[in-house]
Amino acid sequence: MKEKLGFLVRHAIDSAVAAGHLKPIDPPPSMVLEIPKIATHGDFSTNIAMTMAAPQNRAPKEIARIIIDHIEDRDHLLSKTDVAGPGFINFFIALDRWHEVLKAVHQEDTAYGTSQAGLGKRVQIEFLSANPTGPLHVGHGRCAAVGDTLAAILSATGYEVEKEYYVNDSGRQIRTLGESVLVRYQQLLGKTIDLPAENYQGSYINDLARILLDQEGEHLLELPEEEAITHCARFAAMKIFEGIREDLVAFGVSFGHWFSEQFLYDSGAVQAVIQDLKSRDIIYEHDGALWFRTKDFGDEKDRVVVRANGLTTYFASDIAYHKDKFDRKFDRIIDIWGADHHGYVPRVSASIRALGYDGDRFQVFLIQLVNLLRGGKPVAMSTRAGEFVTLREVIDEVGRDAARFLFLLRHYESPLDFDLELAKKQSNDNPVYYVQYVHARISNILKKAEERGYKDIDWHDDFSKILTLPEELQLIKLMARYPEVVARSARLMEPHRVPFYMKELAAAFHAYYHDRNKHKVVSDDAKLSAARLYLVSAIRIIIKNGLSLMGVSAPETM
RNA sequence: GCGCCUGUAGCUCAGUUGGAUAGAGCAACGGACUUCUAAUCCGUAGGUCGCAGGUUCGAAUCCUGCCAGGCGUACCA
Numbered sequence: 298m299k300e301k302l303g304f305l306v307r308h309a310i311d312s313a314v315a316a317g318h319l320k321p322i323d324p325p326p327s328m329v330l331e332i333p334k335i336a337t338h339g340d341f342s343t344n345i346a347m348t349m350a351a352p353q354n355r356a357p358k359e360i361a362r363i364i365i366d367h368i369e370d371r372d373h374l375l376s377k378t379d380v381a382g383p384g385f386i387n388f389f390i391a392l393d394r395w396h397e398v399l400k401a402v403h404q405e406d407t408a409y410g411t412s413q414a415g416l417g418k419r420v421q422i423e424f425l426s427a428n429p430t431g432p433l434h435v436g437h438g439r440c441a442a443v444g445d446t447l448a449a450i451l452s453a454t455g456y457e458v459e460k461e462y463y464v465n466d467s468g469r470q471i472r473t474l475g476e477s478v479l480v481r482y483q484q485l486l487g488k489t490i491d492l493p494a495e496n497y498q499g500s501y502i503n504d505l506a507r508i509l510l511d512q513e514g515e516h517l518l519e520l521p522e523e524e525a526i527t528h529c530a531r532f533a534a535m536k537i538f539e540g541i542r543e544d545l546v547a548f549g550v551s552f553g554h555w556f557s558e559q560f561l562y563d564s565g566a567v568q569a570v571i572q573d574l575k576s577r578d579i580i581y582e583h584d585g586a587l588w589f590r591t592k593d594f595g596d597e598k599d600r601v602v603v604r605a606n607g608l609t610t611y612f613a614s615d616i617a618y619h620k621d622k623f624d625r626k627f628d629r630i631i632d633i634w635g636a637d638h639h640g641y642v643p644r645v646s647a648s649i650r651a652l653g654y655d656g657d658r659f660q661v662f663l664i665q666l667v668n669l670l671r672g673g674k675p676v677a678m679s680t681r682a683g684e685f686v687t688l689r690e691v692i693d694e695v696g697r698d699a700a701r702f703l704f705l706l707r708h709y710e711s712p713l714d715f716d717l718e719l720a721k722k723q724s725n726d727n728p729v730y731y732v733q734y735v736h737a738r739i740s741n742i743l744k745k746a747e748e749r750g751y752k753d754i755d756w757h758d759d760f761s762k763i764l765t766l767p768e769e770l771q772l773i774k775l776m777a778r779y780p781e782v783v784a785r786s787a788r789l790m791e792p793h794r795v796p797f798y799m800k801e802l803a804a805a806f807h808a809y810y811h812d813r814n815k816h817k818v819v820s821d822d823a824k825l826s827a828a829r830l831y832l833v834s835a836i837r838i839i840i841k842n843g844l845s846l847m848g849v850s851a852p853e854t855m
Numbered sequence: 856g857c858g859c860c861u862g863u864a865g866c867u868c869a870g871u872u873g874g875a876u877a878g879a880g881c882a883a884c885g886g887a888c889u890u891c892u893a894a895u896c897c898g899u900a901g902g903u904c905g906c907a908g909g910u911u912c913g914a915a916u917c918c919u920g921c922c923a924g925g926c927g928u929a930c931c932a
Contacts, residue, residue, distance in 0.1 A: 604930040
């Protein structure tokens with residue numbers, strides 16, 4: 298709808314210029330068409346006459362009038378056009394043109410809302426990538442929900458999307474994990490050793506030690522310490538990783554690729570990239586360590602890649618990792634990190650530029666932290682002390698649908714308060730059910746309608762003459778906006794726009810549904826019933842599509 | 856100190872790339888179930904958009920400086 302109108306206006310400006318009524322414009326003015334807040338200002342409005350006023354050296358209202366005079370509305374899209382305020386042009390869409398939206402929704406069905414902006418482009422989105430040193434917690438849940446939904450939204454706008462999880466299965470934190478498990482293992486066998494404070498303290502370490510003991514017996518005691526630690530580390534990381542994968546299944550998140558950090562070492566990729574950069578003097582030696590000249594590429598200082606003790610830093614493998622991503626030829630590479638990693642962005646960007654890649658293709662989105670509450674009171678969380686609420690506990694307690702919806706309901710740049718009590722409530726506080734209820738209600742209407750003989754209703758041109766109530770028109774206009782909501786959500790990488798739109802559509806439907814005396818969907822009037830059934834089933838399609846982007850189910854009954 | 860994020864109704868938050876009269880939900884108050892599902896709806900009330908300047912036809916939105924909160928600022932991950 299908006300595109301058609303945009304075409305009309307651009308065409309009008311061109312013909313006004315051709316007729317000599319306006320000066321040629323270079324570059325052509327950017328078109329902002331928007332839906333006014335106030336209904337009496339029309340279905341769409343544009344400020345284009347005002348932005349053209351200065352370069353044209355004419356009054357905005359005068360320009361607006363000229364543009365309107367040159368609109369050639371051959372398809373009778375518009376019922377009225379006028380100039381208002383300081384120079385807005387307000388457009389009123391002809392009533393019967395709106396109803397075609399319903400036809401489009403039904404025809405496109407699960408594809409309604411998809412678009413082509415990303416067609417032919419490959420995007421990789423890496424998210425979550427939690428270390429296999431402990432179970433997923435609530436904060437991970439937010440990253441998972443946001444990443445997964447962004448992937449779905451990008452996919453809906455035509456991109457070929459690859460979701461990847463980077464597994465930090467190497468390095469110091471894995472060794473620490475091994476040490477922690479070994480100590481607990483030894484304790485189980487009666488040895489009196491304390492768990493060092495820098496080790497992982499969580500009770501899941503005890504559980505892992507117990508499983509290890511049950512499965513393999515006491516033989517680890519006889520191994521040299523290094524070997525025992527390595528063995529424990531492998532065992533624990535594998536077990537924890539299995540758990541993470543199970544949690545992700547329960548949360549409805551899937552990855553196309555799992556990328557191992559260890560692989561970057563085993564394949565020699567890390568050493569190779571270090572050698573290469575060293576030969577180009579981008580990596581240099583100082584105080585016995587190897588430093589990357591990140592400062593020359595926008596970071597505030599140079600960063601260590603290999604420490605004086607010979608161990609590589611996390612940054613070293615990340616350089617090789619991002620090189621690998623670029624070598625896989627994606628048009629866009631997106632990293633989604635927790636906001637506590639934001640200080641890390643400049644050095645990774647620096648390394649990408651230092652390697653000669655196009656830094657514009659790389660974007661990092663930082664997800665702000667989650668504050669877990671219960672009944673308004675903060676729940677203490679500390680990974681190191683092992684006090685945290687796991688994602689699994691949240692899924693078990695509030696359900697996957699509620700958890701995902703609530704994680705998505707906030708702009709990712711805002712910290713999120715996640716209240717467990719609120720998430721469980723089946724009331725107005727909890728928008729998940731509010732939206733899902735629409736799907737259930739409409740499903741029920743369709744079931745009832747079928748019992749009365751209304752089935753598989755097709756579009757009929759009469760519908761535009763039947764569905765004329767203001768509420769019905771309002772619903773249709775709302776439905777017309779859906780594709781743009783998805784497109785905008787993808788363009789701005791802001792998934793929260795989808796649930797907000799869903800709430801709005803749900804509210805409009807509930808209000809419509811509730812006034813049954815005025816507009817009951819299924820009645821004795823066959824034509825009216827058919828038209829309204831067509832209307833509500835279109836709403837159901839959009840609700841289902843939107844929820845599907847969020848990974849939230851659309852129940853038939855509640 | 857420096858960097859990133861945030862600041863809008865009592866609370867939790869939206870706000871269409873700078874538009875016309877500031878928007879929801881919750882909480883509060885008053886109403887609606889003989890119904891296609893009340894997990895719903897209708898109404899009332901609630902605002903110095905953190906503060907101060909600036910940019911222009913026009914600012915919650917952009918710029919500058921403050922104030923407050925969160926996070927970060929390792930030869931940690």
